[in-house]
Amino acid sequence: MINQIYRLVSARQFEISYKERSITDQQVVVRPTHLSICAADQRYYTGKRGEEAMKKKLPMALIHEGIGEVSYDPKNIIPVGTRVVMVPNMPTQEDEFVAENYRVGSQFRSSGYDGFMQDYVFLNRDRLVFVPDNISSPVAAFTELVTIATHAISRFEKKAIARRGSFGVWGDGNLGYITCLLLKYMYPKCKVTIFGKTQYKLDHFSFVDEAIFINDIPQDYEIDHAIECAGGKGSQYAIDQMIDICKPEGTLGLLGVSEFPVEINTRMVLEKGLTLFGSSRSGSLDFQNTMDLYEKHPEIPNYLSTLVGNITTVTTVKDIIAAFEEDLSRSWGKSVMEWKI
Numbered sequence: 001m002i003n004q005i006y007r008l009v010s011a012r013q014f015e016i017s018y019k020e021r022s023i024t025d026q027q028v029v030v031r032p033t034h035l036s037i038c039a040a041d042q043r044y045y046t047g048k049r050g051e052e053a054m055k056k057k058l059p060m061a062l063i064h065e066g067i068g069e070v071s072y073d074p075k076n077i078i079p080v081g082t083r084v085v086m087v088p089n090m091p092t093q094e095d096e097f098v099a100e101n102y103r104v105g106s107q108f109r110s111s112g113y114d115g116f117m118q119d120y121v122f123l124n125r126d127r128l129v130f131v132p133d134n135i136s137s138p139v140a141a142f143t144e145l146v147t148i149a150t151h152a153i154s155r156f157e158k159k160a161i162a163r164r165g166s167f168g169v170w171g172d173g174n175l176g177y178i179t180c181l182l183l184k185y186m187y188p189k190c191k192v193t194i195f196g197k198t199q200y201k202l203d204h205f206s207f208v209d210e211a212i213f214i215n216d217i218p219q220d221y222e223i224d225h226a227i228e229c230a231g232g233k234g235s236q237y238a239i240d241q242m243i244d245i246c247k248p249e250g251t252l253g254l255l256g257v258s259e260f261p262v263e264i265n266t267r268m269v270l271e272k273g274l275t276l277f278g279s280s281r282s283g284s285l286d287f288q289n290t291m292d293l294y295e296k297h298p299e300i301p302n303y304l305s306t307l308v309g310n311i312t313t314v315t316t317v318k319d320i321i322a323a324f325e326e327d328l329s330r331s332w333g334k335s336v337m338e339w340k341i
C-alpha cells in the first residue's frame, strides 16, 4: 500500500511524502486518531532545535504522543478498531542492564525517525498498549508524556536514599503537573510542593500540599528530593534552587530539555552528597505501568483532563499548521489534533 507521511521539511513547513509499505506479519497497522504536541515537536517546528539537528533530522514526521485504532492485524489477534497508545521508542537490541530508551541503537519517532503524523503507522506488536474504555481519547493522546514521569519516578525509586518525606517539583507546566500528580498517588504520605512562576498556572495544582513562587522561597526551606520539569533557560535557575534547598543525600531528577549546556554548582552537590540523575523518554513497560496506574486510580485521568487545552480537527496540512501555531500561543495545557486527514 501507499502511505502518506506529513513531514516537516523546514521550520513551519510541511510536505506530504508517499511511501510504499508492504504489509508483513510482523507489524500491526494503526490509523492515528488523536495526536498531541510535545515541546520537542515545537522546537523542530519553530526551528529552535538548532541548525545542525534540523539539518540532520529533517525531513521528518513530527509527533511522538498519540493514540490510534488498529486497522489491520496480520495475525488476527487484535480486533479492528481497538484503541491503542503507540509507543514511540523502537529498540533494536536487547540489554539486560540498560533500559530500552537509553540503548545506543534505539530509534525514537520524531527525533531522527518519522513520528505519528502519517495516514497509517506500522508498529511492532510490543509497541502497542491498550487504552481502557474509561479514558477519554484526548487524555489518552498524551499518555507518552505521563510515561516520562512514570519512568523518572521508577528511576528515582532505584537511586534515592530511603527517606521519602517531601518532594519539590520545579516547572508549573504540563510535565510538572503530571509529575506532582503521580508523586501524590505513588507516595500518599509525602508532602509534594510545586515551585513555579505564575499564579494562574499554580492554581491548577489543586492536589499538591503546597505551591511556592520561585522568587519567594522561605529562608531555610528544605526538601528531601527534587525533580526538575522546567527545561530551556529555566533549567539552570531551577537546578540551582534544587541544590540549595535539598537536604544532604537528596536525589535530583533532571527532566527538562535545554538546547544549551547549563552550569551546575558542583561544589554544593559534592558537599551535600547529592545524587543527580537524568531521565529521558520511556519504554513499553512504562506505558503499561501508566495504564495500570490509571486503572488503579481513576482519579488520575480525571485530573489529567485539566491539561486538555485545545483540540483541533485536522483534515489538511493547513490545519496542522493551525494546531502548532495555536499551541505556541497557549500558556497552559496540551494541544491535541483529532487526526482526520
Ligand SMILES: NC(=O)C1=CN([C@@H]2O[C@H](COP(=O)(O)OP(=O)(O)OC[C@H]3O[C@@H](n4cnc5c(N)ncnc54)[C@H](OP(=O)(O)O)[C@@H]3O)[C@@H](O)[C@H]2O)C=CC1
Binding pocket: 038, 039, 040, 145, 148, 170, 171, 172, 173, 174, 175, 176, 195, 196, 197, 198, 201, 214, 229, 230, 231, 232, 233, 234, 235, 237, 238, 254, 255, 256, 257, 258, 279, 280, 281, 282, 333
Ligand atoms: N525528559 C524527557 O523525556 C522529557 C522532557 N520534556 C521537557 O520537559 C520540559 C517541560 O515540558 P512541558 O511541561 O511540556 O513544558 P511547559 O512549557 O508546559 O512547562 C514548563 C514550565 O516551567 C516553567 N518554568 C520555567 N522556568 C522555571 C523555573 N526556573 N522554575 C520553575 N518553573 C519554571 C515555565 O514557565 P514560563 O513558561 O512562564 O517560563 C512553564 O510553565 C521541556 O523542556 C520539555 O522538552 C518533555 C517531555 C519528555
Ligand SMILES: O=C(CO)[C@H](O)[C@H](O)COP(=O)(O)O
Binding pocket: 038, 039, 040, 043, 064, 108, 110, 111, 112, 144, 145, 148, 257, 280, 281
Ligand atoms: O519529548 C521527549 C520525549 O517525550 C524528549 O524531550 C525528546 O525525545 C527529545 O528529543 P530531541 O533530542 O529530538 O529534542
Ligand SMILES: [Zn+2]
Binding pocket: 038, 039, 040, 064, 145
Ligand atoms: Zn515528548
